[in-house]
Amino acid sequence: MPSSSSPVLTMEFALGRASQKSPVKIYKELTPGKKVWNVHGYMAMAGNYILMMFYTCVTGWMLQYFVKTAAGEFEGADAAGVSAIFNGMLGKPVPMILFTFAVIIVCFGINSIGVQKGLERVTKYMMIALLVIMVALAINSIFLEGGAEGLKFYLVPDFGRMQEVGIGKVIVAAMTQAFFTLSLGIGSMAIFGSYLDKERSLMGEAVNVAVLDTFVAFVSGLIMFPACMAYGVDVNAGPPLIFETLPNIFNHLPMGRLWGSLFFVFMSFAALSTVLAVFENIISCTMDVTGWSRKKTCIINAFAMMVLVLPCIFGYSIWSGFHPLGGTSTVLDLEDLIVSNILLPVGTLIYVLYCTTRFGWGWDKFEAEANAGKGLKVKKWMRPYMTFVLPVMILILFIFSMIDVFV
Secondary structure, three states: OHHHHHHHHHHHHHHHHHHOOOHHHHHHHHOOOOHHHHHHHHHHHHHHHHHHHHHHHHHHHHHHHHHHHHOOOOOOOOHHHHHHHHHHHHOOHHHHHHHHHHHHHHHHHHHHHOOHHHHHHHHHHHHHHHHHHHHHHHHHHHOOOOHHHHHHHHHOOOHHHHHHHOHHHHHHHHHHHHHHHHOOOOOHHHHHHOOOOOOEOHHHHHHHHHHHHHHHHHHHHHHHHHHHHHHOOOOOOOOOHHHHHHHHHHHOOOOHHHHHHHHHHHHHHHHHHHHHHHHHHHHHHHHHHHOOOHHHHHHHHHHHHHHHOHHHHHOOOOOOOOOOOOOOOOHHHHHHHHHHHHHHHHHHHHHHHHHHOOOOOOHHHHHHHHOOOEOOOOOOOHHHHHHHHHHHHHHHHHHHHHHHHHO
């Protein structure tokens, strides 16, 4: 859904670049006399914490899978065996805690000493390598025996199934995914906007990010769905799908142990780079609110985060009987719901209203900031869409997502 995510991403970039502040101080910097908007700054800060309460756990899964793959633990395992290894990993809270705590300590440590730029340079080359491996895996999956059914499932629309589920729900799910994959609405992209100079216009940068994100998501689907059909993995497995599908692919590749190890180490770096960026957001917000030094902020937040991640970890083991949303839902599902279905759409709606109405920053200031530099510009004809159509779309998304969850 680039048509909905790109304009919002442009706005979030503009707010970050214009204010040069953390999400909690953006509104105070740009419109100091309009205090009602400041509430969302604290909502965005809370959203970053909740996001990291489960994303750091998933990053820990990536690191564990790198270790398990490099150690040859998946070799010879069929689809049921791979699933058993994954479920066994989730059911052991101590290793989960150790890997997740390692992610938290390393990332806050890096943020505290300011070596993010060096890590970013390394990560850039690793991401290129990851993309190459993903394309190769996609080609491999397409030609698997039974993979054609997965390709059909992925690419051929099933209008009967859409009507059965509800077209509205399908659209809502697609838009929710667009917002979640870019973490729009909680200031995660605003911090990147603050790093951008005035040489490039922000609409062009937003479109580039949205296109690359869509490409990665599309290639991921080409890897997953044919492989799921080929190896009998449930396509409705949700977030764990990558952990139950990919080891099956690597088990059938020449030097699969090597390729699997490389894939998961690159994925770990990709996840760690996201954690670093969001932690930087949390650090900036905390420093703005408390006035603490960077070192003190990192230490206190590291301890706080190590406590906050425990419910997500325990949700698969000692709290496995707790189903906050009914069915087989876990604590991770609840945290994901709060971020994806509430904070992100509400946050994007607030950003849109703030950038397009006279009650906030206003269209003229937003347009001037977004269009500074070379590249794709925000056009005059886009104003009615961004001012009237986009807010209604986001509001409908929020209402339908709430109905889908609670009704």
